[in-house]
Amino acid sequence: MKVYGELEDTVNIVSEALAPYQTYFESPVNRLSVIKGGLASSSIQDLLNISGSTRFDMAKNLDLTEPTLRKHLSNNKELSTSLSEHVLFLLELYDKGLDTFGSIEEFKNWLPQHNIGIGAKPSDLLDSITGINMVMNELNRIDHGILA
Template identity: 80%
Template sequence: MKYYETEDTAPQQQSIVAEMLAPYHSYFKSPVNKLSVIKGGLSSKSLSDLLEISGSTRFDLAKNLDLTEPTLRKHLSAPKELSTSLSEHVLFLLELYDKGLDTFGSIQEFKKWLPEYNIGIGAKPNDLLDSITGINIVMNELHRIDHGILA
């Protein structure tokens, strides 16, 4: 399922993204559930979901996940559980996109914000998505935006 961004399809895109994120919400809300699924391994479908939600290329997603593109492709084609570290990274990215959708009200607006330099974090948010610490920094900035603390 691939969607293309136009103003006419924005509400439909929001619905598609929300539906794709819905199965992960129980993990976002409970650290115990999150840890359990991380240790058990997310399914490889989570990579497909992340690829679709983020709109990233396979190359860019592989770079963020510290994988080669062929390795990512292998994960995408094989229906098996991901490693603990890969599961954690993917789940944190999915949670970030969920929060971005919530903060900006539009996945398109969040995606526009990610590559822009952000004075609050002293970097482009996109440049921080290759580590859990970086994702947490971006997540904290989204919380600051929610509360009107912009600098």
């Protein structure tokens, strides 16, 4: 019973961290508006917390150096348009992964596994919007029972 409670707590923590971004996932107009205005730099910390990624891996996924990532984390400024878009797409991907697998841990366990449907490890595709879209499409196929 304790394990179930811990998993439920993890889902609640991740859901709460994703909640401020939900309206951006629902509408392309809302998404574009926040991307053009720039996400708050705190969104990167939210992404780190949700994904459990190291700063090194997150910097790699966002095409940043680790010192630049640290700078964004310590500043309270809006992110650039391209960085906002990348962070928002990754947040949406984790939201979708939670929905598809029912557990953020299950989703994180799935990411580094080679996937026949996309011909790669999903975690290797997170450094581009096209790659994130490929992973998102695979999650949609899983949702609909189309596994290959």
